[in-house]
Structures are given as structure tokens and as C-alpha cells.
Amino acid sequence: MERKQGFFSTLKEEVVRGFSPARSRTKSPGRSASPMSRLFRRKKVSTSNPEPLIARSGSLRPVGETLTPLMEGPDPDGGEIGGSKRVGSGIGQWVRGQLTRNPSVTANESGCGNRRSDLRLLLGVMGAPLAPVHVSSTEPLPHLSIKDTPIETSSAQYILQQYTAASGGQRVQSSIKNAYAMGKMKMIASELETATKVVKNRNVSRAAETGGFVLWQMNPDMWYVELAVGGSKVHAGCNGKLVWRHTPWLGAHTAKGPVRPLRRALQGLDPRSTASMFADAVCIGEKNINGDDCFILKVAADHRTLKARSEGPAEIIRHVLFGYFSQKTGLLVQMEDSHLTRIQSNGGEAVYWETTTNSFLDDYRPVEGIMIAHSGHSIVTLFRFGEMAMCHTKTRMEEAWTIEEVAFNVPGLSVDCFIPPSDLRTCEDEKAKSSSTSAHRAKVAALESSGIDNVVWKVEI
Numbered sequence: 001m002e003r004k005q006g007f008f009s010t011l012k013e014e015v016v017r018g019f020s021p022a023r024s025r026t027k028s029p030g031r032s033a034s035p036m037s038r039l040f041r042r043k044k045v046s047t048s049n050p051e052p053l054i055a056r057s058g059s060l061r062p063v064g065e066t067l068t069p070l071m072e073g074p075d076p077d078g079g080e081i082g083g084s085k086r087v088g089s090g091i092g093q094w095v096r097g098q099l100t101r102n103p104s105v106t107a108n109e110s111g112c113g114n115r116r117s118d119l120r121l122l123l124g125v126m127g128a129p130l131a132p133v134h135v136s137s138t139e140p141l142p143h144l145s146i147k148d149t150p151i152e153t154s155s156a157q158y159i160l161q162q163y164t165a166a167s168g169g170q171r172v173q174s175s176i177k178n179a180y181a182m183g184k185m186k187m188i189a190s191e192l193e194t195a196t197k198v199v200k201n202r203n204v205s206r207a208a209e210t211g212g213f214v215l216w217q218m219n220p221d222m223w224y225v226e227l228a229v230g231g232s233k234v235h236a237g238c239n240g241k242l243v244w245r246h247t248p249w250l251g252a253h254t255a256k257g258p259v260r261p262l263r264r265a266l267q268g269l270d271p272r273s274t275a276s277m278f279a280d281a282v283c284i285g286e287k288n289i290n291g292d293d294c295f296i297l298k299v300a301a302d303h304r305t306l307k308a309r310s311e312g313p314a315e316i317i318r319h320v321l322f323g324y325f326s327q328k329t330g331l332l333v334q335m336e337d338s339h340l341t342r343i344q345s346n347g348g349e350a351v352y353w354e355t356t357t358n359s360f361l362d363d364y365r366p367v368e369g370i371m372i373a374h375s376g377h378s379i380v381t382l383f384r385f386g387e388m389a390m391c392h393t394k395t396r397m398e399e400a401w402t403i404e405e406v407a408f409n410v411p412g413l414s415v416d417c418f419i420p421p422s423d424l425r426t427c428e429d430e431k432a433k434s435s436s437t438s439a440h441r442a443k444v445a446a447l448e449s450s451g452i453d454n455v456v457w458k459v460e461i
Contacts, residue, residue, distance in 0.1 A: 118189040119209055119230045120249055125355065126187060126380055126399050127227050128236040128245055131266060132301040132319040132337065134258035135276040138220045141170075142279055155283035159295050159325050160275050166330030167271035168370035174272075176370070178218040178413045181269050183403040186210050187229060191396035195389055213401075215265060216410075222418040223262050236262070239418045252421045257309035266335065268361040268373020269403070274332060278323055287324060289334055294324040315342045317352075331371060335359045342386075352386040367406045374403040 141164070144157045164170055188208040192199045201207050211229030224237035236245035243255040266274045281297040288294070301309075301319040309316045317340040324334035336358045343351040357380045361373035377400040384393045 118207075119232060120247075121382075121395070122187040122189060122209060122397055122399075123227065123229060123232065123234050123247065125382060126357075126378065126397060127229075127234045127247075128225055129263045129357070130243065130255065130260040131263050131277055132260070132321050132339075133277070133299065133305060134260050135273060135279070136221055137270075137273045137276050139276065139279075141275055150282070152282040152284065155295075156278065156281045156297050159283060159297060159330075160278055160281075162330040163325055163332065164271070164275050166371065167275075168366070172369045176219075176272070176408050178216070178408070178410055179270065180217075180405070180407045180410050180413075181215045181372075181403060182212065182405045183401050184210070184212045185227075185229065185399055185401040187397065187399045189395060189397050193394040193396075195392055212404075213264075215262070215269065216413065216417060217265060217270065218413060218415070218418065221259060221261070222415065223265060224418050225262055225264060237418055237420060238262075239415070239420055242420055242424070244420045244424050246421065252424055254420075254424055255309075256311050257305060263337070263357075267359050267376055267378075268332065268364070269406070271370060274323075277321070281323070286327075289324055292333060293327045294333060295327060297323045297325065299323075313344050313346075315344070316340075317342050329364075331361075331364055332373075333361055335361070349387050351384065354381075354383045354385075356381045356383075368408050370408070372403065372406050376401060 141160060142157055144154065144161060146154050164173070167173070186208045187210075188201060188204060190201050190204065209230035211227065213225060213227040215223065215225045217223045221240045222238055224235070226233065226235040232248050234245070234247050236243070238244070238259055238261075241259065243259055244252060245255065246252040261270075261273050261277065266277060278297045278299055281299040284296050284298045286293060287296055299321050301316075306316045306319065319337065319339045321335070321337040323332055324336075325331065326333050336356070339355045339357075341353045341355075343353065345351070357378055359376060359378040361376045363374040363376075364371045365374055366372070377398065380397040380399070382395040382397070384391070
């Protein structure tokens with residue numbers, strides 16, 4: 001068994017100093033106290049005299065050394081940073097401002113489009129997507145049952161049992177209370193297809209946006225991720241009740257619908273949540289992937305979940321997830337999901353957006369007894385159709401990542417590290433208070449209108 005080193009050596013110092021994911025969310029554009037800071041180029045003060053070294057965040061840095069600040073302010077290209085949005089309003093604004101207009105990516109002969117637009121598209125689509133359905137890693141997996149169970153369901157249960165055993169076993173996974181992972185990534189918008197031509201990005205090495213991410217998880221159903229790519233930072237989180245995200249161009253906003261896990265965590269970093277995600281899946285067949293025969297499991301969001309996630313002119317039609325489990329090793333080697341959204345503008349034709357993401361997981365290695373995929377790559381296709389054929393577009397994006405550090409049961413990590421931004425908490429509290437007050441007034445009005453003698457007491461569940 002291999003145990004990742006380099007993280008615990010400085011963790012105690014950071015805990016004493018109050019280091020946590022929550023503290024890394026600084027409001028100042030020029031500050032970045034998070035673990036992501038080590039991934040960016042440092043500006044050194046050149047001098048002929050040797051400089052004293054100071055220890056901070058596990059590294060020895062010369063006095064006067066500074067980090068390149070992450071862009072948190074207004075977009076130099078003319079975009080505006082949205083303020084903190086009320087609950088659910090961020091998605092609606094993105095839909096109205098981005099999806100209902102003509103494609104913003106302008107094709108040219110040297111690349112796929114404006115670099116700033118490409119970066120927003122990359123982070124918006126691949127930065128912090130969520131899984132299709134709500135799962136709880138604390139709930140046990142269903143027992144293998146053959147009697148009165150369809151063969152597709154019982155086969156999926158058997159495949160999940162093999163996956164759980166191959167990824168470390170249920171006993172080891174149940175002992176995990178929290179987890180930490182840090183990795184590096186590279187993103188690029190590689191191709192744009194319109195009705196008249198296909199433009200490929202010729203300068204792949206120069207056009208790629210590089211950066212990194214940190215991911216924190218804690219039972220039950222809490223997570224926080226921070227990504228810094230191309231000088232911009234996106235962070236998202238969940239406190240078990242509310243999922244939120246913050247981008248430089250939309251500000252802070254919440255996700256509608258039930259609480260769902262982060263898709264990035266399912267990409268070989270959290271076997272227990274992955275097994276829970278496919279707990280209600282069915283086996284639909286087999287497929288050979290790079291010479292490896294795999295079983296295919298399918299899980300889809302139900303109508304109730306899709307309706308809860310829809311907002312305003314945006315209607316979520318389907319969200320399906322496929323998992324490809326190796327018959328040889330039992331591990332998850334590929335994950336594919338398809339997400340279809342219908343946009344109905346006022347007085348216009350409906351526009352459809354289909355997002356298909358294929359993720360390939362590689363380099364499985366044990367960390368404290370749990371098999372973790374230490375590298376992988378994703379291919380995303382964003383297809384817009386439904387209006388005039390001349391306006392149809394298809395954008396291809398790619399991401400490659402490697403995992404640098406993984407740790408489990410990190411000391412000092414608490415629920416305070418997963419608290420959402422204060423303005424979102426205030427809006428959520430106001431919404432709950434308003435709903436409670438409205439319900440109370442409705443009950444009082446009903447009692448007054450019916451008369452006290454005709455009151456029938458009922459227990460509400």
C-alpha cells in the first residue's frame with residue numbers, strides 16, 4: 001500500500017493557524033491563502049545577497065516573495081461581475097444571458113474563439129458540474145437480490161459489489177470521515193463546428209489553460225472545491241443542505257433541486273459515493289474500451305428531480321449517467337453523462353442545449369487501502385440546436401488532470417469549513433422564514449373562516 005506524503009507534514013501547523021477551506025475564501029482580489037496558491041508562478045525579488053527563509057504552507061519561501069494574484073475583479077474585456085444572487089437566480093441569469101442569444105464564440109482561422117470567452121465556457125461547463133441525482137454516502141448499498149428482481153437490476157447490484165471490493169472494501173471505506181485531494185489540470189476548447197465550417201484549435205499547447213484544484217469532502221454529503229485556471233478562480237460547495245457556486249462573472253448563486261454530489265469527486269476520487277450513485281442503476285450491456293471488456297450501468301434522474309432543477313425558460317429534459325466497469329479489475333474506467341436542456345424564449349423558437357461529457361480514468365493506485373485514479377481526461381461536447389439550421393453549433397472541449405496529493409481523515413476539518421457565503425445563507429433563511437410565515441398566516445385564515453367549533457386537528461407529516 002502506498003501512502004501519499006507531503007501533506008501531513010505541515011497540516012498541524014495550518015490547523016493551529018486556523019487553516020481551512022472556509023478561510024481560503026478571501027474577499028480581497030489580491031489575496032489567496034488557499035492551497036491553490038502553490039500552483040501559480042511566483043514572482044521573486046532578485047538580489048545578490050542570500051535571503052532568509054520562512055516556512056509557510058509547507059514550503060520555504062524567501063522573504064519578499066509574492067504570488068501572482070488571481071483575477072477576482074471586473075472582466076478586462078468588458079464583462080461585469082454579478083453580485084451575490086438570491087437563491088436559484090444565478091442559473092436563470094446565466095440561461096437568459098448566455099443560452100438564448102447567438103453563440104458567443106467567434107470562430108477564426110487561428111483558434112476556436114476569444115480566449116476570455118473560451119475560459120468562461122471551460123470553467124462554466126467543466127469546472128464544477130454536479131451528478132444527476134441525489135445520493136447519500138452514509139446509506140448502505142442494497143443487498144444482492146435475485147428473487148423477484150429483474151436481471152438488469154440484480155446484475156447491476158453484483159457489479160457494484162465487485163466494484164466496492166476492488167476499490168478497497170466496504171469496511172475501509174466506512175472508516176473514512178473526510179477526504180482531501182489536490183491536483184493539476186489543463187483545459188482547452190479544441191474545436192468549433194458551425195453550419196458552414198469546422199474550426200480546430202491549431203495552437204493546442206499555447207491555447208491550453210493550466211491550473212489546479214483542491215477538493216475537500218466530509219460526511220454527510222458536504223464538499224468544497226476550488227479551481228484556479230488561467231488566472232480566474234471558481235469555487236463551489238455544499239453544506240449538506242445547499243449547493244452553491246461562485247464565478248467571477250456571475251458572483252455567488254445556488255443550484256436548484258436536490259443536493260447532489262460533485263461530479264469531479266466521482267472521477268476516481270470517492271469510490272463510496274460512486275457506488276451510491278449507481279445504487280439504483282440497471283445493467284444495459286457490455287462494451288470494449290481500449291481492449292478492456294466493461295459492464296455498462298445506467299442511472300437517470302427522474303421527472304421530479306428534473307422539474308425541481310428547471311427554472312424560468314430553462315427546462316431540464318433529461319440527465320443520464322453511464323458507468324463503465326472493467327470486468328478484469330472491477331474498477332470504474334469510464335463515465336459518461338448526457339444532459340439536455342430546452343430554452344423557450346418569449347415569442348421565439350425553442351433552443352436545445354445538449355452537453356455530453358466522457359471521462360476516462362487511469363493510473364489507479366492504493367492510498368491508505370483505497371484505490372484512487374491518479375490521472376484521467378474528459379471530452380465534452382456542447383451542442384446547440386433546434387432553431388434555424390444555420391445557427392446550429394457544436395463545441396468540443398477537453399480536460400486532462402493528474403492527482404498530486406490524497407489524504408483521508410484529515411484532523412481539524414469541521415463543518416465550519418463548508419459554510420456557504422453569508423449572503424446566500426441570509427437569502428436562504430429569508431426564504432424559509434417567508435415560507436413559514438405564509439403557511440402560518442394561511443392556517444390562521446383557514447381557522448378564522450371555518451370557525452373554532454369546526455376545527456379538525458390533523459397531524460402533518
